[in-house]
Amino acid sequence: MTKITATTTIEPSYKHYPAKKLSIIAAPFSGGQSKLGVEKGPTFMLKHGLQHQLTNLGWTTQVQHPFSQEDYSTRVKSDTKDMLAHIKRPQLVGEAAQLVYGAVQEALSHNEFPLTLGGDHSIAMGTVSATVEKYPDVGVLWIDAHADINTLDSTDSGNLHGCPVSFLMGLNKTGKLECPPSLQWVPANLKPEKIVYIGLRDIDATEKEILKEQGINAFSMYHVDKFGINKVIEMALMLLHPETAGVGPIMCSYDVDALDPLFVPATGTPVRGGLTLREGLFLVERLAETGDLVGLDIVEVNPDLAAHDVHVSDTIAASCAIARCALGETLL
Numbered sequence: 001m002t003k004i005t006a007t008t009t010i011e012p013s014y015k016h017y018p019a020k021k022l023s024i025i026a027a028p029f030s031g032g033q034s035k036l037g038v039e040k041g042p043t044f045m046l047k048h049g050l051q052h053q054l055t056n057l058g059w060t061t062q063v064q065h066p067f068s069q070e071d072y073s074t075r076v077k078s079d080t081k082d083m084l085a086h087i088k089r090p091q092l093v094g095e096a097a098q099l100v101y102g103a104v105q106e107a108l109s110h111n112e113f114p115l116t117l118g119g120d121h122s123i124a125m126g127t128v129s130a131t132v133e134k135y136p137d138v139g140v141l142w143i144d145a146h147a148d149i150n151t152l153d154s155t156d157s158g159n160l161h162g163c164p165v166s167f168l169m170g171l172n173k174t175g176k177l178e179c180p181p182s183l184q185w186v187p188a189n190l191k192p193e194k195i196v197y198i199g200l201r202d203i204d205a206t207e208k209e210i211l212k213e214q215g216i217n218a219f220s221m222y223h224v225d226k227f228g229i230n231k232v233i234e235m236a237l238m239l240l241h242p243e244t245a246g247v248g249p250i251m252c253s254y255d256v257d258a259l260d261p262l263f264v265p266a267t268g269t270p271v272r273g274g275l276t277l278r279e280g281l282f283l284v285e286r287l288a289e290t291g292d293l294v295g296l297d298i299v300e301v302n303p304d305l306a307a308h309d310v311h312v313s314d315t316i317a318a319s320c321a322i323a324r325c326a327l328g329e330t331l332l
Contacts, residue, residue, distance in 0.1 A: 010289045011289075011330070012285070012288030012289055012291075012327075012328045012330065013288075013289075013291035014113065014288075014291060014293065014328075015291040015292065016111075016113075016135075016249060016292070016293075016294050017111060017112070017113045017294075019060070019111065020058050020059050020060060020113075021059070021060045021110065021111060021112040021113065022054060022059040022060065022061045022062075022112055022113045022115060022327070023061075023062055023063075023064055023103075023106075023107035023110075023112040023113065023114055023115070024046070024050070024051060024054075024061060024062070024063045024064065024115050024117065025063075025064045025066065025100065025103045025104060025107065025114055025115065025116040025117065025127075026042035026043075026046070026063060026064065026065050026066075026069075026117055027042065027066070027067075027096070027100045027103075027116055027117060027118050027119035027123045027126075027299075028040065028041070028042050028043065028067075028069035028072070028073075028118075028119055029067075029072055029092075029093075029096040029100075029118065029119040029120060029122070029123055030072075030073065030076055030119070030120055031072065031075075031076045031088075031089040031092040031093050031096060031120070031122070031160075032089070032093050032120040032121065032122030032123075032159060032160040032161030032164075033120045033122075033159045033160075033161040033162075033268055033269075034088070034157075034159060035268045035302060035304075035305060036073075036076070036077070036304060037302040037303055037304025037305055038118065038119060038120050038268055038300060038301065038302040038304075039069050039072065039073050039076075039119060040069075040302070040303050040304065041117060041118055041119060041298075041299070041300075041301030041302065041303070041319070042069075042117040042118070042119065043069070044301065044303050044312070044316050045117055045298070045301065045316060045319055045320055045323075046063065046117075048316050048317070048320050049320075050117075050320045050323060050324075051063060053320065053323075053324055054115075054323065054324065054327055057324065057327055057328040057329060058328065059113070059327060059328075062112075064103045064106070064107070066099040066100055066102060066103040067095075067096060067099045072092065072096060075092055076089065076092060079091075079092065084152070084177065084180050085158075085177055086155075086158040087152055087155070087158045087160065087177065087180070088158045088159060088160065089160070090160065090180040090182050090183060091180070091182045093122045093125075093160045093182070093183070094180065094181075094182025094183040094185070095182060096119075096122070096123060096126075097122060097123055097124075097125040097126040097164075097183075097186070098126060098185055099126070100116060100123045100126030100127060101125070101126030101127070101129055101130045101185075102126075102130075103116075103126075104116065104126060104127050104130035104131065104295070105130045105133070105134075108130060108131070108134040108295075113293075113294070113295065113296075113327070114127065114130075114131070114295045114296075115295075115296050115298070115323060115327070116295075116296070116297045116298070116299075117297075117298055117299075117301075118297065118298065118299030118300060118301070119299055119300075120161040120268070120299060120300055121144070121148055121161045121162075121164055121253070121255050121297075121299045121300055122160045122161045122163070122164050123164075123297070123299065124148075124164045124165075124168070124253045124297055124299070125164045125167050125168060125183070125186050127251075127253065127295065127297050128140055128164075128168050128190060128251065128253060129168065129186055129187050129189060129190075131251045131294060131295045132187075132189045132190055132194075133187065133189065134294075135249040135251075135294055136189075137194075137241075137248055137249060138194065138248070138249040138250065138251050138294060139194050139195070139196065139237070139239075139240025139241055139248060139249070139250050139251070140190060140194060140195040140196070140240075140250075140251050140252075140253060141195075141196055141197075141198060141236060141240075141250060141251070141252045141253070141287070142165065142195055142196070142197045142198070142253050143197075143198050143199050143252060143253065143254040143255060143258045143280075143283065144197065144199055144200065144253075144254075144255040144257065144258050145199060145200065145201050145202050145255070145257045145258055145269070145270075145271040145274055146162065146200070146202050146203065146255070146257070146269065146271075147165065147197060147200060147203050147204070147207040147210075147211060147218070148161070148162055148163065148164050148165050148255075149163070149165040149166050149169075149171075149207050149210050149211065149216075150162045150163045150166060150204060150206060150207055150210075151163065151166045151171050151172050151175060151206075151210070152166075152172050152175060152176075152177040152179065153175045153176050153177055154204070154206035154207070154210070156204070161300075165190075165195065166210070167179075167183060167186045167188065168186065168188065168189075168190040168195075169188060169190050169191070169192060169195075169214070170188030171210070171214075173188070192214040192215055192216050193215070193217075193239075193240075194240060195216060195217075196216075196217045196218065196219070196236040196239050196240055197216070197217070197218035197219060197220075198219045198224070198232060198233070198236060198258070198283065199219070199220075199221060199224065199258035199274060199275055200218055200219070200220040200221070201220055201221045201271055201273055201274065202269070202271045203220075217236070217239045219232045219235070219236065221273055221274065221275075224275065224279065229275070229279040229282055229283060230282070230286065233283060233286050233287075234246065237250070237290070247290070247292065248292060249292050249294045250287055250290065250292045250293050250294065251293075251294055251295040251296070252284065252287060252293065252295070252296050252297070252326065253296075253297040253299070254284070254296065254297055254298050254299070254322060255267075255299050255300045256298065256299070256300055256301055256315065256318065256319055256322070257269055257270055257271065257274070257300055258274055258275050258280065259274050259275050259276075259277060259280045259318060260272065260273065260274035260275060260276060261274070263276070263277040263280070263314065263315075263318050264301075264314065264315045264318050264319070265305075265306060265307065265311040265314065265315060266301065266302055266303055266304075266305050266306040266311050266312055266314075266315035266316075267300050267301065267302055267305065267315065268300055268302050268305060269300070277318060277321075280318070280322065281321055281322065281325045284296075284322055284325045284326035285325045285326075285329075285330070287326060288325065288326055288327065288328060293326060296323065296326050296327075298319050298322055298323055301315055301316065301319050303315070303316070
């Protein structure tokens with residue numbers, strides 16, 4: 001039996017990436033929602049020194065830019081005809097997510113860990129789809145205040161950053177609104193039993209119905225308060241890989257609004273009562289300990305929504321810390 005002492009640190013490991021090669025995929029896209037500025041998230045995180053920080057953790061890093069921030073920012077502002085009924089910018093969302101999908105595919109084909117920096121959460125249609133193709137038994141941890149599982153029919157806002165999970169699971173193949181051609185490429189390869197939510201606290205009534213109908217496992221902030229973050233993570237891993245006692249590839253799609261806005265004020269849809277910064281960092285530290293982490297998204301960082309510079313620096317610092325803790329940084 002391993003002797004545990006007060007100074008024992010379980011070293012993070014990456015059994016799927018023994019060479020420790022990493023591809024930072026910049027996805028500066030804001031078209032999945034209505035607040036400009038979220039496209040600046042990748043630039044701010046990289047300017048904060050994220051690539052250098054990850055290199056210092058032993059990773060060989062490169063940065064991919066699957067599309068131009070300037071090009072898509074211009075199109076988001078100008079293309080007012082990109083609508084399907086009340087659904088906003090389906091063409092742009094489909095294009096951007098597919099480019100991200102290709103970038104993640106490329107990284108995975110070279111055995112490089114894909115770290116995707118958003119951008120809004122609609123880009124996860126690309127990141128998750130590509131990861132499931134590479135690792136068919138991967139379990140997805142969706143860390144978010146919101147379920148993001150509205151369908152084309154159920155979404156009131158028409159913002160597609162609230163719908164990526166429904167596309168990933170193929171829930172828009174039937175319904176009153178037909179899936180737009182620009183999003184028909186999504187392979188819909190995510191099974192309901194292969195996604196678990198952590199941090200939910202702002203869920204639409206229709207989303208609650210979908211979660212129940214699909215039998216999707218979800219841990220709200222109630223569960224975090226009741227059981228503690230470590231127990232929630234352990235239960236989530238067991239649910240994702242029940243036949244192997246929680247062992248198996250894990251992808252984490254992390255919306256920074258899962259954290260309480262006290263720690264990440266510069267995000268588009270903040271909701272009070274979220275994860276503390278330590279809970280949010282422990283979550284990815286714990287995933288790093290498993291050795292099974294195969295991909296990470298960090299999304300919904302919006303510097304333009306900060307009330308002042310401190311809010312920007314706090315949000316960027318927390319977002320970069322999430323990446324570092326997922327990729328090997330420890331306290332001791």
